[in-house]
Amino acid sequence: MKSTDIALVLFMNLAFGASFISAKIGVSYFPPFLFTSMRFLIIAILLLPFLKLHQGQMFNILFISLLGGAFHFAFFYLALDNSTHISSVAILLQLGTPFATILSVIFLGEIIKWKRLLGIFLAFAGVIILIFEPTIFSDLGGIYYSLLAALSISVSLLFMKKLKKIKVFDLQVWIAWTSFIFLAIVSFIIEDNHLMIIQNASFHAWAAVIFTAIVATGIGHAGFYYLLTKYDVSRITPLTLLAPVLAITNALIITYFSIFEGFDETITLKILLGGSLTLIGVAIVMIREKENEVVSTV
Numbered sequence: 001m002k003s004t005d006i007a008l009v010l011f012m013n014l015a016f017g018a019s020f021i022s023a024k025i026g027v028s029y030f031p032p033f034l035f036t037s038m039r040f041l042i043i044a045i046l047l048l049p050f051l052k053l054h055q056g057q058m059f060n061i062l063f064i065s066l067l068g069g070a071f072h073f074a075f076f077y078l079a080l081d082n083s084t085h086i087s088s089v090a091i092l093l094q095l096g097t098p099f100a101t102i103l104s105v106i107f108l109g110e111i112i113k114w115k116r117l118l119g120i121f122l123a124f125a126g127v128i129i130l131i132f133e134p135t136i137f138s139d140l141g142g143i144y145y146s147l148l149a150a151l152s153i154s155v156s157l158l159f160m161k162k163l164k165k166i167k168v169f170d171l172q173v174w175i176a177w178t179s180f181i182f183l184a185i186v187s188f189i190i191e192d193n194h195l196m197i198i199q200n201a202s203f204h205a206w207a208a209v210i211f212t213a214i215v216a217t218g219i220g221h222a223g224f225y226y227l228l229t230k231y232d233v234s235r236i237t238p239l240t241l242l243a244p245v246l247a248i249t250n251a252l253i254i255t256y257f258s259i260f261e262g263f264d265e266t267i268t269l270k271i272l273l274g275g276s277l278t279l280i281g282v283a284i285v286m287i288r289e290k291e292n293e294v295v296s297t298v
Contacts, residue, residue: 021247098119
């Protein structure tokens with residue numbers, strides 16, 4: 001890999017890792033669905049020139065947009081809103097890859113070798129250890145939403161396999177518009193005081209929205225898809241496992257120096273062991289066999 005691409009990998013992971021922090025800050029100011037819908041509105045406007053119909057593929061595109069966009073990110077932000085610790089959310093979201101592998105075996109008849117089965121076992125063993133860590137157990141709501149976020153993106157991957165000749169931003173713009181409309185409606189129904197919250201939002205609140213939308217998408221996703229045009233998926237996707245490590249590190253720094261209220265990150269032996277097992281297991285699943293699907297991340 002060229003030095004410029006290695007640098008891009010680093011910036012990409014920094015963007016993904018920082019997006020966890022900005023998202024956590026964002027949901028401390030805005031209700032989760034309102035925050036998510038505004039994030040997608042920014043992306044939708046920026047990508048508007050790419051919006052067009054794709055004959056014979058719109059059902060799959062809209063289904064992917066709902067599951068991989070609206071549902072995935074809604075559950076992700078609900079997880080952050082219901083969690084004291086970022087570490088559990090950052091690690092559990094990586095289960096999208098093992099989930100996708102299991103679903104491919106069940107619904108697509110794919111055959112996986114024992115080493116990938118070992119990876120899946122290690123990933124879920126790590127999750128079990130995390131769940132029984134007292135500091136994580138208190139965030140059961142966050143665990144529940146994190147697992148739903150991972151499951152929703154994994155189901156969308158099955159439908160991504162059916163897409164033909166759809167470019168990155170052609171899909172992203174549909175995800176953005178579909179997710180914005182869906183989440184804005186949900187926010188209007190179940191959340192209150194939208195106008196007052198928006199009018200009284202601080203600089204930090206708006207910075208979190210803009211940063212999450214532009215940096216995570218503009219640097220994170222764009223960089224990820226650019227690298228996929230040059231290298232095998234099996235070589236690139238394991239490199240994204242640096243993102244949750246950076247997210248947890250950032251959260252620990254913010255907690256230690258009391259930079260921002262709402263962060264109370266701690267690391268225990270069980271969190272280290274469970275997190276390490278999960279990330280190692282996910283890495284094994286990613287590396288062992290070349291995959292054809294594109295994995296979407298935060």
